[in-house]
Amino acid sequence: MAASITSISYTASLRSFPSKTHLRPPNPTLKNLSFLHKIPSSSISIQTQFTPNPPSSSLQQIPDSDTQSAPDDESILSSLPPTLRDIVRLFRTVSDPRAKYEQLLHYARTLPPMDPSLKTDRDKVRGCVSQVWVHARAISDAEVAASSESVRVRFEADSDAVITKGLASLLVQGLSGCSASEVVRVRPEFLGLLGLQQSLTPSRNNGFLNMLSTMQRKALEIELGGGGGGEASVVNDRLGIGSEKVEKDEILSGGDANSGGGEGRLGERGRRIGEVLMRELKPVELRIEDESHKHAGHAGVGGRAGEGGETHFNVRVVSEAFEGKRLLKRHRMVYDLLKDELESGLHALSIDAKTPEEIGGN
Template sequence: MFSVPPSSSPAVSLQPIEELPPKLQEIIQLFQGVQEPKAKYEQLLFYGRNLNPLESQYKTSENKVQGCVSQVWVRAYLDKDRNVIFEADSDSLLTKGLAALLVQGLSGQPVKEILRVSPDFVVLLGLQQSLTPSRNNGFLNMLKLMQKKALQLYVEAEKDDDSSTVGKNLVENSNLVMNGENGGNGGLESSENAIDLKEGLGNQSVLGSRGKRIKEMLEKEIRPVELEVEDISYQHAGHSGVKGSDGETHFNVKIVSEEFEGKSLVKRHRLIYSLLQDELQNGLHALSIVAKTPSEIDTL
């Protein structure tokens, strides 16, 4: 699911490790020190065994991660300093390990730092080779739910704070923008050009010009039976690689097509990258891809 293009394609930059939360940096460095895929797998199981179980009262549909092969639940709340604390659980030890990795790496961070985390950090972990595509997809869905819950907590907290003009504007206008260059209000502020709250929570129905071009190209050349193109550039606002761009720099793509029959994951990704060469050479920084055949659609 998460991959970088082959050497013949333009380099796709990953989020610098220095921009990730400190605990997540430590976890990445730990996994990078483990060379064997089997050893990485065992490390995940270790994380799973040591994750505190989630109380049954929190195993609700609202807290359940969609799109996972196993059942996964995520709970989030704010501490006294308005940092986000996560709890999670799963009926699968391996998936529980993935959840534990995110819980440890993201807990105790302010909302703006959690929203800045790009899903491509799994490449830095080196886990994409140790997990099946469905596990990788579930891992992405866990992260997205955590970011969604963090954003909801922020809006609710600011709504209750009568002294916060920014909080009032966020709730009244339902707009959110991540501004990494102006930290005057913690990196969150309302704006005429702000990303709509629903879009920030994963609604990819409204795309800019680049997103529309990507969608049109894939529809024309691959003839998908299912296609989702999601602009997640808001997560990278203020990153050095984004400055000076048109703002459409990072996308999630989920595509189901018969064109992928008989092709390995690498060949599927290579096909998509080749079709989007022009975009990659002109400001598109990263793609996170889920490419399936119709017969594999049940694993999405």
Template structure:
């Protein structure tokens, strides 16, 4: 399934594993006793730079972990990614630290192409099956997603922007609208969807554009959805979109 495809996709790229990660794996697998490896994780955890509280946001949170984990990535001037992370579990934090050390300084492409199976070489005797308590895999996938977003920076939009600005950039580029209004209605859905409390899930978009000329409503909506596809759940955070699509002559 998901994992299998990840592996296939990444198989060719495994030679390009970032050097720091290679070094860490070598160092870990040289430790003879699993308990010492876990001890090593604890040391890593202690040395991890704390991620400041302002970045403990829903956007940065790694979903589906029993412990709480946040990961943040920023694109550096040299085109590589710098990661930061935090967790309330020491061992998870240690794994996060290992990934931060191993992947920071690599290019988005190298990170995205990484095969998660290197985890097995660490000798931590843990599983790689996708599962809600697989902290390691969920962290890595989150970091890969961040890297992918950063890598697409030129083509798409800056992944660190709030969702409403992402929507605006994407729609302006595609439809050159004569009028564009974007309302974030997420808060009104927080009652039944707590993740909406932070915004970014429910939007009302009113757009007027000549490019809709000759299209019926269904086709106009489809065109908008196509442009925003990457921002919709599950890839993005948009859960619901309420659309008004008009031409200047409507």
């Protein structure tokens, strides 16, 4: 017997990089500095309706995302592993944009060469204007202390564009040697703290986020025993600062992206995502946000992604199916359920996966 149709409220929010850097760095003495060795949110709320045949569980409306405060600088910094945090703080000590730009060029020059055999489609970063490759491997027991509680990851990267190469080098230096969990906890908003907005075009910003997403995906796959070589989505965990509870969990992809609508009703892909999650996870709460319109700078691709430009979504799922599962396992569950979409044009899927008990405890 068909279930009664239930409406679920969704909100699409618009994020953008600020046109100016709102930082208050000290006035450095540049003559003594040889080398320095997303994001505020303005939201547009749009209500759409998703009406599959839901399971019998009641669905609760979740507060609009634009009512949640954007993370402050310190919370973003605290999500970074120590080496990357130091890099960001050193960039922030310089107020001259030219000095920041020169430092980025220095990172490009000092990036260790990448083995040409690794420059394959398997390790190519999608969605970048220039060619970029990222390779990840687990650090062997001989390279890391035996007491390490998590898999450690080492990255290699290269690009045919000097600015992109500098950004890749920054990430390689900041993330190599970190545990997989440290890598996937990194908030992409930290790019705004570097103060490079005057040096980076929107397409470079998108490319940087795609590089980070690729590294996070590969780190997760290594953690889960997949070898870090897949081409589908990236799981980017964002944990609550000072808390073990999830603040925001993301699956991002290194894929290209089209300009999305983000307005009005959910399109075909959004409805398919909702139907799969309703059927398989039987959530007590579900929200889907189409934010494809925020990624108009990405290169276009064919396939089903062209159907209305549905390439980027935020999804929040509250389900008993997550009970007793670690964060990465929850992400893997959603990743597997939406694998067909991720392989056919869905480029970024931001996930917040919680249990009813966790929601009740907030």
